[in-house]
Amino acid sequence: MSHGWAVVTGASSGIGKAFAQVLAAEGFDLVLTARREDRLRELAASLPVKTAIVAADLGEAGAPQRLFEFTQSRGIAPALLINNAGFGVFGEFRNQNLDRQLEMVRVNCSAVTALTHLFLPAMIERRQGDILIVASTASFQAVPYQTVYAATKAFDLIFSEGIAEEVKRFGVRVCAVCPGQTRTEFHAIANEPIPEVMSVHTAEQVARIGLRALRKGKHHVICGFSNRMGMELQRLAPRRWVTAISERMFRPAG
Template identity: 55%
Template sequence: MEEWRGKWALVTGASSGIGWALAEQLAFHGANLVLTGRRADRLAQLADDVSSRHKVQAQTFAADLGRSQAPAEIFRFTEQKRIPITLLINNAGFGSYGEFRKIEAPRLLNMVQVNVASVVHLTHLFLPPMVERRSGYIMIVASTAAFQPVPYISTYAATKGFDLLFAEGIAEEVRRYGVRVCALCPGSTVSEFHDVAGQPLHMAGPQEPNEKVARVGLQALAEGKPRVISGTRNWLSVEAQRLAPRRLVTRVAARMFMPQQ
């Protein structure tokens, strides 16, 4: 990761959770940062912290990726500041817990916008300059939920399935241009995700520290791996699901995640 020293990394969803930890790790390795997220105060706090502790530059740009215009606005900001982005970290995302029919349509569509459309748009904007330079890194934060249907977080799991396949596909496309793409697939982490999703914490299972997830993801990205599952327990769970009948996996997940009446 020494090659990242002095380069610029853009981190979405940097104001909390895995995004915050990824920004910290990148700064530790000497990367300058463009931090985006909805909470300007949290972004400013993070920027001040990493710039003082790690002696890197840090810019912030508050943006809501639930707005379709946000990716273009972020790209325009980096262009105006003449900041060449070497690392794009597509981390922003959220979920909603409950029966699909009972979740309001605007929230579901907003989830698709943030988890899928903004990832595609940002990648489409920042990838061409990387190809021209024959150097670049793109991380897309997916989830272990990407590997199977998950009733009661059905839309979230489907968006993460898209993220995983999208990352693996373009990783092969751009490998010959010196650009590395990796899907990071964490399980449950210590973050605000469950509060935002409305999911009871006891259903989340063992939680990994965000710092560990960030280290695993960035190491895999540096090594050119198209996909990495964070945590041995999560890896074993995904492998076990591959061996079991799909319908059985879905029914077991439904029992685990079914809302309590």
């Protein structure tokens, strides 16, 4: 039996693709979106549920509205919105291309805000609906050399927590899932050397952790025990120390 429709952004790869696979196995029909349409088609063909594909660049200002209108034109009222699409850029801020940094703000923050704003009213009206936002362990402190990325992910976490409190009385649940290092295409796209950390998750683990927390009514969840401990412990240290340690961990070679 279908659980209704879920919209998954960034479904062409990594965590978004894993969300699509986990949700399809649960019986959700899926609206899959990303820029790489060929990958979305391949994924859709492998899933045993109804799917609809929207090729969209969430870095474009009108893309969230077009995605929303697509669902409306098909009579799709999603029970679940997964705001997952996102990317990072690694390196010294002053040397990074400004357009790429601003694109990151649009994809990681503006599109998340717009999609949440567009899909929320119908959920509130139905007194039912779930929104999951993929934040990061980078949401909890500044990360030099991923400065804009960490700021976008701090936005995602704070945004999720604020909206979650606003809408819980209408029966709508909102949760931010905060993965640490996860095996996807993320690091290659960010041009980031993969940091040595204790805990590395698969995309499927992140998807399952996020969905479980959302359904328990949590407003955020950090993936993995060592990531959770790390985030708790660093709260006890002066913020400046945490940033300075992070600067040494991530300083580009050379």
